[in-house]
Amino acid sequence: LNTPTKLTLFLALSISMGTSAAKNWVVSERELPIPAGASGQLQQAIAEAGKPSVAARSFAPTSEKQWRELIAMRAVSSPLLLTELGASLNLSISRDEIAGVAVHQILPNKIKPQNKDRLFVYLHGGAYVFGGGDKSVREGALIASMSKIPAVSIDYRMPPDHPSPAAVDDVVAVYRELLKTHKPTAIAMGGTSAGGGLTLAVVHQIKSLGLPVPGALYLGTPWADLTTASDSLHTNEGIDRILVTHNGMLGACAQLYAAGEDLHNPLISPVYGDFSGFPPTYLVTGTRDMLLSDTARVHRKLRVAGVVADLNVYEGLSHAEYWMVTGSPEWQQTYEELAAFLLRHLAP
Amino acid sequence: LNTPTKLTLFLALSISMGTSAAKNWVVSERELPIPAGASGQLQQAIAEAGKPSVAARSFAPTSEKQWRELIAMRAVSSPLLLTELGASLNLSISRDEIAGVAVHQILPNKIKPQNKDRLFVYLHGGAYVFGGGDKSVREGALIASMSKIPAVSIDYRMPPDHPSPAAVDDVVAVYRELLKTHKPTAIAMGGTSAGGGLTLAVVHQIKSLGLPVPGALYLGTPWADLTTASDSLHTNEGIDRILVTHNGMLGACAQLYAAGEDLHNPLISPVYGDFSGFPPTYLVTGTRDMLLSDTARVHRKLRVAGVVADLNVYEGLSHAEYWMVTGSPEWQQTYEELAAFLLRHLAP
Numbered sequence: 117l118n119t120p121t122k123l124t125l126f127l128a129l130s131i132s133m134g135t136s137a138a139k140n141w142v143v144s145e146r147e148l149p150i151p152a153g154a155s156g157q158l159q160q161a162i163a164e165a166g167k168p169s170v171a172a173r174s175f176a177p178t179s180e181k182q183w184r185e186l187i188a189m190r191a192v193s194s195p196l197l198l199t200e201l202g203a204s205l206n207l208s209i210s211r212d213e214i215a216g217v218a219v220h221q222i223l224p225n226k227i228k229p230q231n232k233d234r235l236f237v238y239l240h241g242g243a244y245v246f247g248g249g250d251k252s253v254r255e256g257a258l259i260a261s262m263s264k265i266p267a268v269s270i271d272y273r274m275p276p277d278h279p280s281p282a283a284v285d286d287v288v289a290v291y292r293e294l295l296k297t298h299k300p301t302a303i304a305m306g307g308t309s310a311g312g313g314l315t316l317a318v319v320h321q322i323k324s325l326g327l328p329v330p331g332a333l334y335l336g337t338p339w340a341d342l343t344t345a346s347d348s349l350h351t352n353e354g355i356d357r358i359l360v361t362h363n364g365m366l367g368a369c370a371q372l373y374a375a376g377e378d379l380h381n382p383l384i385s386p387v388y389g390d391f392s393g394f395p396p397t398y399l400v401t402g403t404r405d406m407l408l409s410d411t412a413r414v415h416r417k418l419r420v421a422g423v424v425a426d427l428n429v430y431e432g433l434s435h436a437e438y439w440m441v442t443g444s445p446e447w448q449q450t451y452e453e454l455a456a457f458l459l460r461h462l463a464p
Numbered sequence: 465l466n467t468p469t470k471l472t473l474f475l476a477l478s479i480s481m482g483t484s485a486a487k488n489w490v491v492s493e494r495e496l497p498i499p500a501g502a503s504g505q506l507q508q509a510i511a512e513a514g515k516p517s518v519a520a521r522s523f524a525p526t527s528e529k530q531w532r533e534l535i536a537m538r539a540v541s542s543p544l545l546l547t548e549l550g551a552s553l554n555l556s557i558s559r560d561e562i563a564g565v566a567v568h569q570i571l572p573n574k575i576k577p578q579n580k581d582r583l584f585v586y587l588h589g590g591a592y593v594f595g596g597g598d599k600s601v602r603e604g605a606l607i608a609s610m611s612k613i614p615a616v617s618i619d620y621r622m623p624p625d626h627p628s629p630a631a632v633d634d635v636v637a638v639y640r641e642l643l644k645t646h647k648p649t650a651i652a653m654g655g656t657s658a659g660g661g662l663t664l665a666v667v668h669q670i671k672s673l674g675l676p677v678p679g680a681l682y683l684g685t686p687w688a689d690l691t692t693a694s695d696s697l698h699t700n701e702g703i704d705r706i707l708v709t710h711n712g713m714l715g716a717c718a719q720l721y722a723a724g725e726d727l728h729n730p731l732i733s734p735v736y737g738d739f740s741g742f743p744p745t746y747l748v749t750g751t752r753d754m755l756l757s758d759t760a761r762v763h764r765k766l767r768v769a770g771v772v773a774d775l776n777v778y779e780g781l782s783h784a785e786y787w788m789v790t791g792s793p794e795w796q797q798t799y800e801e802l803a804a805f806l807l808r809h810l811a812p
Contacts, residue, residue, distance in 0.1 A: 141496040141515040143702050148489040151695035153735075153761050167489040347499035347751050347780045351703055354491050387501075403695050403760060409751050412777035413501050419776070420797065427775050428767070429760035432695045449768065 148355065151404075151432025157444035158432060165357055173360040176368030180276050183245070183372065187274075190242075193249035201254065205261035209253055215289040218271040220253045222260045230464045234302045235294065236260060236267040237287070237330070239318075241309030241436065243339070243369035244283060245274055255308055255439055259334070263455035265304070265462075268294070272314070279375035280384050287318045292327065299331075301463035306334025306398075308436050309407070313339035316386035316414065319394060332461040333397040334454055337407045337435055338414060340387040342370035342379045346409035356406040358435040391417045396424035396461040400450050402433025426457065496703065499752075499780025505792035506780060513705055521708040524716030528624050531593070531720065535622075541597035549602065553609035557601055563637040566619040568601045570608045578812045582650045583642065584608060584615040585635070585678070587666075589657030589784065591687070591717035592631060593622055603656055603787055607682070611803035613652070613810075616642070620662070627723035628732050635666045640675065648675075649811035654682025654746075656784050657755070661687035664734035664762065667742060680809040681745040682802055685755045685783055686762060688735040690718035690727045694757035704754040706783040714754075739765045744772035744809040748798050750781025774805065 150159050177183045198209040198220070207224040222238075238256025240247045253269040260267035272286040294303060306315050312335040322329055344350075349362045359366060374384050382389030387410065397418055401411035411427070418425035430438060430446045438450040498507050525531045546557040546568070555572040570586075586604025588595045601617040608615035620634040642651060654663050660683040670677055692698075697710045707714060722732050730737030735758065745766055749759035759775070766773035778786060778794045786798040 139498060139511060141703075142493055143496050144493045144518070146491050146698060146701055148491050148695075148698050150487060151757075152693040153689070153695065153757060163487060170492070341501070345500040347496075347501065350494060350496050351752065352699065353494050355489075355699055403757050404699065408777075409499075409501060409779050412751055413779050416776070416778065416797070419801070427777060428764070429756075429775060429777060430764065431757050431761050449764070453767070 143351075154430070154432035155445040158437065158441050158446055161437070161441045161444075162357065162432070168354060168357045168360045170354045170361045170363075174364040176365045183276050187246060190246050191249045192251050195250075197250050198253070201257055205257050207257060207261055209257060211250075214268065215293040217286045217290050219290060220250070220256070220269040220271065222253060222257050222267040222269060224260050224264050224266065226264060227266060228264045230459075231263070231265045233298065233464065234265045234458075234462050235298050235304070236263065236265050236458070237291065237294070237303060237305040238267050238269040239272070239287060239305065239307035239311040239314045240269065241307060241311040241336075241339075243366060244280075244310045244314070244373035245369045247310075248272075248274055255311075255336075258439075258451060259306075259454065262451040263458050265458060275372045275375065280373050280377060283314055284317050284321050284383050287314065288321055288325070288327075291318070291322065291330075295327070299463055300328035301331035303330045304332040304334065304458050304462055305330045306336070308336030308439055310339045312336050313342075313386055313410075316340055316389070317383045320382050320386055320389040323390075323393060329393060329395050331463055332395050332458055334458075335397055335399045335411065335414065336439065336450075337401045337405050337411055338386075338399070339407060340410040340414045341385045342374065343385060346407065346413065348409035349406050352404055352406045352408065355404050356434040357404070358437060358440070359406040362406065387413050387417065391421040391423060394418055394421065394423045396457070397426070398454050398457040399425060399427045400430070400438055400454075401428075402430040402435070402437060404432055404434045406435055424461070428453070491699075502778070502780035503793040506785065506789050506794055509785070509789045509792075510705065510780070516702060516705045516708045518702045518709045518711075522712040524713045531624050535594060538594050539597045540599050543598075545598050546601070549605055553605050555605060555609055557605060559598075562616065563641040565621075565634045565638050567638060568598070568604070568617040568619065570601060570605050570615040570617060572608050572612050572614065574612060575614060576612045578807075579611070579613045581646065581812065582613045582806075582810050583646050583652070584611065584613050584806070585639065585642070585651060585653040586615050586617040587620065587635060587653070587655035587659040587662045588617065589655060589659040589684075589687075591714060592628075592658045592662070592721040593717045595658075596620075596622055603659075603684075606787075606799060607654075607802065610799040611806050613806060623720045623723065628721050628725060631662055632665050632669050632731055635662065636669055636673070636675075639666070639670065639678075643675070647679075647811055648677060649679035651678040652680040652682065652806050652810055653678045654684070656684030656787055658687045660684050661690075661734055661758075664688055664737070665731045668730050668734055668737040671738075671741060677741060677743050679811055680743050680806055682806075683745055683747045683759065683762065684787065684798075685749045685753050685759055686734075686747070687755060688758040688762045689733045690722065691733060694755065694761065696757035697754050700752055700754045700756065703752050704782040705752070706785060706788070707754040710754065735761050735765065739769040739771060742766055742769065742771045744805070745774070746802050746805040747773060747775045748778070748786055748802075749776075750778040750783070750785060752780055752782045754783055772809070776801070
């Protein structure tokens with residue numbers, strides 16, 4: 117029965133041919149269809165955007181002047197934006213300051229009675245360099261609208277003028293102030309990308325200062341590791357149509373934010389911190405996300421630390437697309453489930 | 465401030481250059497380091513195995529004779545294997561038959577009192593073609609050992625002699641018989657790869673027959689879609705060192721199992737079924753897994769149907785490696801958390 121045949125010899129040969137001892141693998145080019153298992157809206161967004169080019173996206177500013185130009189170009193602040201956003205989401209948004217830090221107050225027009233003492237502290241994304249000003253409130257306003265919980269969106273300081281740890285310091289200062297009027301267990305904190313990473317870094321810092329942690333966290337594809345350790349930075353390069361590559365803007369932002377500090381510092385790359393005592397956490401990512409690994413690694417560390425942590429991975433979804441493809445099932449499921457998670461875990 | 469500069473012109477150009485309207489993207493080759501965020505044991509296993517070759521793995525049998533040779537070559541059945549496995553896991557394993565179907569009874573030497581009426585029904589993997597006989601009990605025995613719950617491992621019929629729906633029929637026949645002595649809510653069901661997919665197909669069938677569903681499910685990187693729709697079949701081709709490619713053995717097994725039936729039939733590709741009324745489900749996969757998408761898609765469908773579903777994704781992990789790299793943190797976390805999940809959700 118088990119006499120070697122042409123077939124068994126072929127298999128033995130293919131096994132020995134099939135491996136090589138190279139430490140870094142060169143993975144060959146592949147053809148990638150539109151993901152058939154994604155929603156129709158997401159498929160359409162991917163088809164319309166077309167294939168991202170790693171080469172074209174490998175650009176990053178090389179001088180402070182270039183950084184400032186780019187930051188200014190991407191920033192949009194206007195009272196009109198806030199008014200329009202508020203009207204579309206049935207809430208009001210106003211600029212404010214807490215503990216000397218610029219914030220936006222987001223107040224749903226209809227707040228459920230059980231939510232009146234609850235608060236969502238929103239931290240915007242943008243690789244710690246972009247996304248400040250009035251634009252920074254958009255996802256926070258959506259979360260406030262879906263959950264009917266008031267929100268404070270923090271317009272934390274950023275480089276080149278204010279690298280790490282200014283962002284962490286700003287959020288902690290606001291949080292300290294909010295603790296005077298809110299139970300910590302009634303406060304949620306979170307955001308997408310750098311906003312998710314910053315949330316984790318802030319909780320590390322809150323713990324080391326002996327302050328009570330919030331009652332729940334939202335980590336939208338958190339930038340939890342600013343080094344290149346995460347596997348999906350490599351596997352999903354050129355596949356994630358939003359981030360495209362680390363070797364350009366993303367890596368440059370990491371350096372600008374860290375300003376010479378070791379990227380393994382848990383206040384910069386919070387995946388390297390201790391996750392014991394963290395509150396219940398909702399996590400979202402996608403199979404094409406370059407931060408799939410950041411999200412999965414944080415989820416695992418939370419679970420090993422005994423924390424309630426709920427990981428959700430969307431088919432064919434690039435970095436933060438659940439937020440970008442407005443109205444898609446991926447968008448709807450994310451913010452509806454997040455709202456339900458907050459209502460379940462926050463103290464009234 | 466916003467006057468066009470060389471920088472803004474460069475960016476505008478790179479955005480227009482960065483996209484193309486091609487429907488299928490050709491993603492270029494990339495260099496892949498050993499995943500630094502995986503455990504030391506997993507990193508070592510990956511380094512020792514070396515780079516998988518898509519070309520070498522694109523082989524599949526082309527005749528019934530070749531299939532039978534390969535199946536026979538891969539099968540190992542011996543009483544010694546069962547004795548050794550039982551001794552190493554502190555349990556006893558015996559061959560048996562339920563409702564005319566070959567099974568193995570797995571009895572932990574120490575069963576917790578609250579587990580005496582509970583049962584884990586284990587369905588082995590092997591792409592619906594391989595993995596039968598005494599070898600089929602190994603993961604089921606591990607689950608019984610870790611959870612201290614008795615298990616029945618079903619050696620369901622397989623092609624070429626018995627294609628779909630023989631496997632589903634066998635498991636349903638055994639389940640019907642087990643319902644005479646067990647509460648459905650005290651029965652868990654699950655397995656890895658085809659075992660996970662078969663679990664889902666069986667629950668679809670149980671529902672359509674009007675039988676009560678089990679109390680909990682375990683889906684280890686379930687083969688839930690036998691078509692090529694899942695995105696990670698494409699993104700992780702040549703990266704997943706276990707499956708390597710769909711274009712060979714895996715696709716051939718799908719055809720052999722379906723035997724001419726539409727692969728979209730939910731009893732063959734259960735991701736296309738209706739997930740309402742499914743019991744609490746524990747899911748495991750990895751960032752390099754070619755069935756990452758199958759697992760994530762099933763998780764989403766379960767959640768949208770209101771089912772308790774717990775998704776866990778391991779960094780740098782290929783298909784079913786949590787089971788293969790014995791003793792690794794990935795292995796330990798998977799089976800310890802699964803045991804805790806079963807004890808939490810199964811009726812006593």
